[in-house]
Amino acid sequence: MHVVLVLVLVAVGSVLFHFLSPWWWTPIASNWQYIDDTIIITFWITGVVFVAVLLFMAYCIWRFRHREGHKAAFEPENRRLETGLTVITGLGVAAMLAPGLFVWNHFITVPPDASAIEIVGQQWQWSFRLPGEDGKLGRTSVERIADDNPLGLDRNDPAGRDDVVLQGEDLHLPIGKPIKVVLRSTDVLHDFYVPEFRAKMDILPGSSTYFWLTPTRTGTFDILCAELCGTGHPYMRGSVVVEEQVAYDAWLDGQQRRMIAQQDETKRQKGEVRAQQ
Amino acid sequence: MVDVPLGAAGVPPAEVEDVELYHPKSWLTHYVFSQDAKIIAVQYSVTALSIGLVALMLSWLMRLQLAFPGALSFIDADAYYQLITMHGMMMVVYVLTALFLGGFGNYLIPLMLGARDMVFPYANMLSFWFYLLAVVVLFASFAVPGGPTGAGWTLYPPQAITAGTPGLAWGIIMMLVSLMIFIIGFTMGGLNYVVTVLQGRTRGMTLMRMPLTVWGIFTASVMALLAFPALFVGCVMMLFDRLLGTSFFMPEIIEQGARLPYGGGSPILFQHLFWFFGHPEVYIVALPAFGIVSDLISVHARRNIFGYRMMVWAIVAIGALSFVVWAHHMYVSGMNPYFGFFFATTTLIIAIPTAIKVYNWVLTLWRGDIHLTVPMLFALAFIVTFVNGGLTGLFLGNVVVDVPLSDTMFVVAHFHMVMGVAPILVIFGAMYHWYPKATGRLLSVPLGRFHFWVTFLGAYLIFFPMHYLGLMGVPRRYYEMGETAIYPQSAHDLNIFITVMALLVGAAQLVFVFNLIWSLRHGREAGGNPWRACSLEWQTPVTPPPHGNFGKELPVVYRWAYDYNVPGAPEDFIPQNQPPLAGEMAGRTP
Ligand code: HEM
Ligand SMILES: [Cu+2]
Ligand SMILES: [Cu+2]
Numbered sequence: 001m002h003v004v005l006v007l008v009l010v011a012v013g014s015v016l017f018h019f020l021s022p023w024w025w026t027p028i029a030s031n032w033q034y035i036d037d038t039i040i041i042t043f044w045i046t047g048v049v050f051v052a053v054l055l056f057m058a059y060c061i062w063r064f065r066h067r068e069g070h071k072a073a074f075e076p077e078n079r080r081l082e083t084g085l086t087v088i089t090g091l092g093v094a095a096m097l098a099p100g101l102f103v104w105n106h107f108i109t110v111p112p113d114a115s116a117i118e119i120v121g122q123q124w125q126w127s128f129r130l131p132g133e134d135g136k137l138g139r140t141s142v143e144r145i146a147d148d149n150p151l152g153l154d155r156n157d158p159a160g161r162d163d164v165v166l167q168g169e170d171l172h173l174p175i176g177k178p179i180k181v182v183l184r185s186t187d188v189l190h191d192f193y194v195p196e197f198r199a200k201m202d203i204l205p206g207s208s209t210y211f212w213l214t215p216t217r218t219g220t221f222d223i224l225c226a227e228l229c230g231t232g233h234p235y236m237r238g239s240v241v242v243e244e245q246v247a248y249d250a251w252l253d254g255q256q257r258r259m260i261a262q263q264d265e266t267k268r269q270k271g272e273v274r275a276q277q
Numbered sequence: 278m279v280d281v282p283l284g285a286a287g288v289p290p291a292e293v294e295d296v297e298l299y300h301p302k303s304w305l306t307h308y309v310f311s312q313d314a315k316i317i318a319v320q321y322s323v324t325a326l327s328i329g330l331v332a333l334m335l336s337w338l339m340r341l342q343l344a345f346p347g348a349l350s351f352i353d354a355d356a357y358y359q360l361i362t363m364h365g366m367m368m369v370v371y372v373l374t375a376l377f378l379g380g381f382g383n384y385l386i387p388l389m390l391g392a393r394d395m396v397f398p399y400a401n402m403l404s405f406w407f408y409l410l411a412v413v414v415l416f417a418s419f420a421v422p423g424g425p426t427g428a429g430w431t432l433y434p435p436q437a438i439t440a441g442t443p444g445l446a447w448g449i450i451m452m453l454v455s456l457m458i459f460i461i462g463f464t465m466g467g468l469n470y471v472v473t474v475l476q477g478r479t480r481g482m483t484l485m486r487m488p489l490t491v492w493g494i495f496t497a498s499v500m501a502l503l504a505f506p507a508l509f510v511g512c513v514m515m516l517f518d519r520l521l522g523t524s525f526f527m528p529e530i531i532e533q534g535a536r537l538p539y540g541g542g543s544p545i546l547f548q549h550l551f552w553f554f555g556h557p558e559v560y561i562v563a564l565p566a567f568g569i570v571s572d573l574i575s576v577h578a579r580r581n582i583f584g585y586r587m588m589v590w591a592i593v594a595i596g597a598l599s600f601v602v603w604a605h606h607m608y609v610s611g612m613n614p615y616f617g618f619f620f621a622t623t624t625l626i627i628a629i630p631t632a633i634k635v636y637n638w639v640l641t642l643w644r645g646d647i648h649l650t651v652p653m654l655f656a657l658a659f660i661v662t663f664v665n666g667g668l669t670g671l672f673l674g675n676v677v678v679d680v681p682l683s684d685t686m687f688v689v690a691h692f693h694m695v696m697g698v699a700p701i702l703v704i705f706g707a708m709y710h711w712y713p714k715a716t717g718r719l720l721s722v723p724l725g726r727f728h729f730w731v732t733f734l735g736a737y738l739i740f741f742p743m744h745y746l747g748l749m750g751v752p753r754r755y756y757e758m759g760e761t762a763i764y765p766q767s768a769h770d771l772n773i774f775i776t777v778m779a780l781l782v783g784a785a786q787l788v789f790v791f792n793l794i795w796s797l798r799h800g801r802e803a804g805g806n807p808w809r810a811c812s813l814e815w816q817t818p819v820t821p822p823p824h825g826n827f828g829k830e831l832p833v834v835y836r837w838a839y840d841y842n843v844p845g846a847p848e849d850f851i852p853q854n855q856p857p858l859a860g861e862m863a864g865r866t867p
Contacts, residue, residue: 023745026763046668060642072580072842073644089632097625100675108614142529186531188436195750198681202611206528209611222761226684226752230441231354234755
């Protein structure tokens, strides 16, 4: 009767593993607690079903194992039982789907007061763009991409004049403010994934995608890429720093001043070039 | 349901004359260019199993890299991505699809339906040779400059055909061409399976008397005929993008600083085409497994399959529904987010017929007379892994829960459990079950039990803990897990554990291969019906069945395939071709 024993062990062992193993999600750092809650509901429902099926099987095998003279019952169907099980399954499925769809609706409805930031995936690095004082991101296009304009900004768009471009630097976000993350790629698919935020979304060339979140915990979190983008895929990393508003403002201020200094520098260089000609 | 009345007089007359089969004259037409479905089945199975061994060995290399990053110097990132791509594609298409439909389909459909052969034997033969050609092209891509493609088995553009992905020069072209040849070959076989089921059944074999194995293979073949064209079209379009400079899937792109001459295409369009094939593909593998396992459980529990009509209905419902769930692979792809509502709902609805199947399997055990034979062990293990993988599917199908989990190791664990381990356990069970019909000898039982325990427990230990790596935030398709603040040291140890298990499970398969070869000569003589089963393939006058399957007369069917332990019957089973017994009520069985 190894089989009976093993089935019971698999059921019990899986449950114990679930509760005792050290591998579990990282503490959340965004407003998507709802997602975690839905996962927990799903774990409970599916866990109960898994254990019930295994224990029932184990019982059947033990109880109805072949012995001399033992005969099976002949019973082609049992309408009531089959209908009952179908209905119960339907209810269980609804109990998972309803909260799921409810939260999904929340997930795709960006609050009106969310401020937009742009994240650009390129083989194999992350770049970020924050709107300046005007709160608007300027236009971009692939044609404009050049060595001195890696994100393809439209320099004639007034909305983009004060945009802060971050390359090879950490992204900073203020705690407690809803953020709409607009995603863009200039080469292949990528996926912006910060495990602590729970939310993630693919990044496409040719069109932009989005999701939103509100950071709820300060700290520095790793950014991973979660869509195969070539051989550098596992090394496409970055960091996002969630901090209090004051610290964030100071950081943003510094970045803006850096941008202005940089622009002046480019202008000066261009002027020198012209003067030389 | 109208049933054919019992009694010799109630059997409908033959609609067509028995057709003369093609009779091979030489060794070559007998064993190589054979038109006999049973030989074609063996050809398909041996080829697919060999590829399975190769794909398994590729997975060892992948696992070694994940456990000991960089230890094997010849596996650099390029090689790793080539390995996962070839492993995934081989397993899904060239092993599982070919084995279930080309292997089991060819062997079992004519025999179980009381037919002499498939209805189009010549096309059936061509089907295998196209398959073999597809395999040759696939393997040739290991030898071309740049090696095979490393785009992942999903082959998503633009990355599949732009720099940064290995196999850009030749590999991707070989892959697309190989898939196209495979699809052409499959179409010839698939039409055969479908038409044979519809037209080739013997007298008395109504659709509702067919064994569930045939129902599963039949529905899967219909689905494959509808789903593969989407992949075919996707391959053609991608080939055009790659070779002729069209832009079906290619928007404006910068490749390593240089603007490519593409523009205006949609990468998501390919994903829709791919998954319109790819999701049904999951069920193309699963439905034959469902059917086969139903029969294994019924035979070895000596009990009718519980709720036969519900089982047929569920197979058909799953087949139909699986064409409206494809975008659940794309929740975070950037498609219109409102699609999420629709696809999450359809996906969770499909769970209901699937759950019914599980209930009916375990209810067949209830009040059975359970013989723990090797095929039965595999069938039971299938239920465990399938239930496990099916339940984690409820996570990934429920759109918002998929958001944190998609593209993590959770997904890898889920699909290995549900469409890797579970169907393969059925394949093993089926091999132990039908090997005696095909060869006349039983496989060794001690070796079989050893193979079973290592494979089942090992595979469970590989893939069950892997879910938790994904939950923790380890993305899939990572050449190495790497260091982040959130991965504890113990996660690296877990990776080593999984690899050790993978090597053990792999080694156990060699025992199976040995068993297959050794038993050919030394296995115990099986006789015609060693499991005392009802379905027609066990009632052939000669075992292994010769060309033409049944002797002079085709069998006539009087009942369904599940008359086990019928009250009052002299034995614990009544073959399908047994006329009604004295005192048996007319129309009693479905
Ligand atoms: C014990 C046997 C197996 C082992 C150890 C194994 C291992 C692996 C590993 C390590 C990966 C790569 C995961 C990643 O880095 O993302 C993988 C991917 C994959 N495997 Fe398996 N595998 C096994 C059997 C199977 C079977 C039977 C199937 C059939 C369905 C299968 C289908 C796939 C697919 C489709 C992929 C995805 C490839 C991709 O990401 O493009 N594997 N497997
Ligand atoms: Cu990326
Ligand atoms: Cu990536």
